[in-house]
Amino acid sequence: MVERVVATPEALELIKELQAQYGQELMFHQSGGCCDNSAANCYLPTDLTIGPYDVKLGEIGGVPFYIGKLQYDYWKHTQLIIDVTEGSGGTFSLEGNTGRAFLTRSRLFTDEEWAEIEPQVMKDLA
Template structure:
């Protein structure tokens, strides 16, 4: 089931966020604005929708997206990376000097 992988930089940023905030989850809305940026929320504070699909996990953090987006990526593996700059407004990486990005997927299946 895990179609998500993370670079070392993403794993390190996730560890930093979890040390500050405890368990977290990723959600990728697929909408406009920051819709293609993986957002990180405290576990239990973000409501997963009935149409959301878990694509996998990065460490202990589940990675969710909407059902339509998951269907569009059915034949791809996705890479989460961390790059310099601030994250999206409501994501836990927004006050750090790095933020999560989704690298262009490569068809692998």
């Protein structure tokens, strides 16, 4: 099955660095654009509560990745590609002091990919 969220090698390397510093148990949540723009934020599992209005898109580097259900409804036709850029990260995200920041890119699913994942997407939004 096509993955709804993937990571570049640079993002996977930064995840490993954060795991070495903070431990293996991390999580991501795609920010809805408030304080940190629309960014993938990395947290310790105790830093953010995941609830019924969040959708697990998958895992990157073995770390679960979530997005708010309302935001997901807008982005459901896209694959999120988590990358890294130079600069200061979000104030809430663990990489904030590394001089790098997670960056979310996206691409539309092909018609074939959409046909494959649409049943799961509709289930997530129910």
